[in-house]
Amino acid sequence: MTTSSEDLKRSAALAALDHVGEGMALGIGTGSTAAHFVRALGARVRDGLGIVGVPTSEETARLCAAEGIPLTTLDDTPHLHLTVDGADEIDPALRLIKGGGGALLREKIVAAASDRMIVIADGSKAVPVLGTFPLPIEVNLFGLGATLREIGLLSAELGLEGPIRRRLGRDGEPFVTDGGHAILDACFGRIPDPEALAATLNTIPGVVEHGLFIGLATQAAIARTDGVEWLPAREANRPHGARP
Numbered sequence: 001m002t003t004s005s006e007d008l009k010r011s012a013a014l015a016a017l018d019h020v021g022e023g024m025a026l027g028i029g030t031g032s033t034a035a036h037f038v039r040a041l042g043a044r045v046r047d048g049l050g051i052v053g054v055p056t057s058e059e060t061a062r063l064c065a066a067e068g069i070p071l072t073t074l075d076d077t078p079h080l081h082l083t084v085d086g087a088d089e090i091d092p093a094l095r096l097i098k099g100g101g102g103a104l105l106r107e108k109i110v111a112a113a114s115d116r117m118i119v120i121a122d123g124s125k126a127v128p129v130l131g132t133f134p135l136p137i138e139v140n141l142f143g144l145g146a147t148l149r150e151i152g153l154l155s156a157e158l159g160l161e162g163p164i165r166r167r168l169g170r171d172g173e174p175f176v177t178d179g180g181h182a183i184l185d186a187c188f189g190r191i192p193d194p195e196a197l198a199a200t201l202n203t204i205p206g207v208v209e210h211g212l213f214i215g216l217a218t219q220a221a222i223a224r225t226d227g228v229e230w231l232p233a234r235e236a237n238r239p240h241g242a243r244p
């Protein structure tokens with residue numbers, strides 16, 4: 001019997017669900033892998049599990065509502081126990097590229113508000129070096145051209161070359177995030193020093209957020225045909241370390 005990539009995503013989601021306990025405040029991720037988690041969580045909630053969730057996108061909010069998962073906001077619940085979310089790439093130090101679905105801004109805010117972040121993924125997302133997946137960069141619509149040019153110039157100084165394109169939606173129109181911003185996808189191919197690139201992007205006016213998640217993931221459940229592999233935490237990488 002063959003195992004589909006959806007089966008693997010579901011296996012990773014179920015492995016993360018084992019870490020969810022009664023009374024938890026959860027960050028709930030976005031994307032096809034996170035959707036498996038939402039559906040499995042919904043079944044547990046209907047069986048009586050008491051949790052509240054903060055969704056990382058309007059799409060996830062709708063799915064949670066359909067599953068009967070009680071939702072809150074970071075205004076009412078600013079400190080979360082655990083976030084479970086997918087990723088586009090995961091390296092061995094648990095650095096991530098996220099934002100393939102355009103939800104990176106809310107995802108990063110929610111992950112940073114959480115004591116722990118478990119990344120769920122099928123094995124295809126685990127890479128030795130980040131960057132094959134184009135890096136999503138969320139930018140303000142005002143000054144888009146100038147921001148794009150600055151990203152290109154400063155990343156070239158780091159030795160990163162490659163096309164940077166505004167993302168289009170499925171309808172062929174420019175993609176707009178839940179926050180009303182554009183996404184630029186930077187096709188660098190390889191990002192040998194993600195910390196340096198993240199620090200550079202953080203200095204550029206007009207960059208709202210970028211898809212490099214560094215020091216946020218505490219564990220990853222990577223599902224392969226022979227089972228789920230857990231990548232451990234690297235606490236030294238975590239500026240937002242677990243709080244009491």
Ligand SMILES: O=C[C@H](O)[C@H](O)[C@H](O)COP(=O)(O)O
Binds near residue numbers: 085
């Ligand atoms: O913006 C979207 C998110 O970062 C997703 O978690 C990421 O793109 C992974 O999505 P999927 O599980 O569909 O591959």
